[in-house]
Amino acid sequence: MLEFGDRVVVSGSERAQFLEFARVAARQAGEAILPCFRRPLEIDNKLGGAGFDPVTEGDRAAETTLRRLIQARYPAHGILGEEFGLKPGNGLTWVIDPIDGTRAFMSGMVHWGLLLGLFDGQEPIVGVMYQPFTRELWAGDGSHAWFQRGTDTPVAIRTRSTGSLDMATLGTTNPKLIPTTAGRAAYDQLEARVRLARYGGDCYVYAMVAMGFMDLGLDGGLQAYDVMGLIPIVKGAGGVFTNWAGGSACMGGDVLASGNAVLHQCALDVLKPGVQV
């Protein structure tokens, strides 16, 4: 398991180099996924039949590609991936979700993506989301964020300033995935307060919060690799990304992303009865 540790100090130019590496690596790994999309796949079941958690060849191909690229360029860095676990390193750790939204992927849908973040011991300092089918790439360093399609020039993205729940659009993958009864009840309270709730998003929800087309993104029971790549994008676009208690979201759990701090506090207040203690 990845754990919090001393923060590794990184200069601005190093951070920029890490982000550029992440963009290039994510695109290259995405190419390894694409031949598997909408094709018959070899399905494993990690939970031994107790659940449905498909592991695709695309997942493994992409993570293998990323591990190879990271090892070649930054051999001292650690790597945590969904498929192949943790390789300890010097305090900087690349965190990989080769296909976030595996169930969407398996169903032929488009709302999935590759996530790659770099954790400095305290927080992810650069993050990338890439969807190879649509060739959409989001990137952020916690201060700025960009969107780029194909070979288009990257454009800066900003969150929206929606300041009240009754004007807000909320996205979540599926409320039933929130692990506790209290959490689902709190979610229902929040959904009742917002203007529009959309299901079925996975990583796209957070990309849309960063781009200012949604105001709130919420999921329950996440892992570190589900969020590390997304947090620097949302924060870089001007948003807020915490767990439901208002603390760090970078190890996953029940998380909330918002376009701005005012709306974030409104949503946290509603979610409070659902916080796991």
Place this chain on the structure above:
Amino acid sequence: MLEFGDRVVVSGSERAQFLEFARVAARQAGEAILPCFRRPLEIDNKLGGAGFDPVTEGDRAAETTLRRLIQARYPAHGILGEEFGLKPGNGLTWVIDPIDGTRAFMSGMVHWGLLLGLFDGQEPIVGVMYQPFTRELWAGDGSHAWFQRGTDTPVAIRTRSTGSLDMATLGTTNPKLIPTTAGRAAYDQLEARVRLARYGGDCYVYAMVAMGFMDLGLDGGLQAYDVMGLIPIVKGAGGVFTNWAGGSACMGGDVLASGNAVLHQCALDVLKPGVQV
């Protein structure tokens, strides 16, 4: 309102011409939508504040384009569109949903598309779904169906043969949109029986049933324009598309699409207590 009437007899070559026209027209109308996607939009609210039903400029631009193209090529045909109502015709009626999945569209998401079907008085005989952002086009004539991306050669698509609910993947936009309590309860029964349920699909769910990546597509409270373009695709790919009572789905309501007749009957049996009488 569009009503059932005498079936207009159409030859095979006429049908093929209608389908080719529909492909070309859908692509051209899709281009009219694209400049509006992920841009600030002028939002109307059809329900006068009682609900949230955004009408976008993209919607209007696409429907206007389609009406102009149909009027020029087939001036005797009728036209029914979501935005501009019914123009009566000679018994053949083009049915337009310029953006199916308006809420997804407004949220910046990808699961939306333009739908165009041709109703012969009894059923839609050709149908097209086009997503201009991904350049994906699905087309069907009730006997065959094809998928095409961009300028790629169209490939024939087939539904999946999954024969039992416990192996099936189900897609729906949002169970809360099913209009009756009994309908939602019946849906919950069905969801409990399937292997995997995915939310947030709109027209993409039915495209994925046709392509064999989902087994069941279900929605409640639909309009004719929500389904006319999709039915010839699903049926053309080997699937079944009815309302929950097993009758014609082409006027909308609570609908079910399945990859095959065996699975369809299994699902209808579970949904039976939710049928509106």
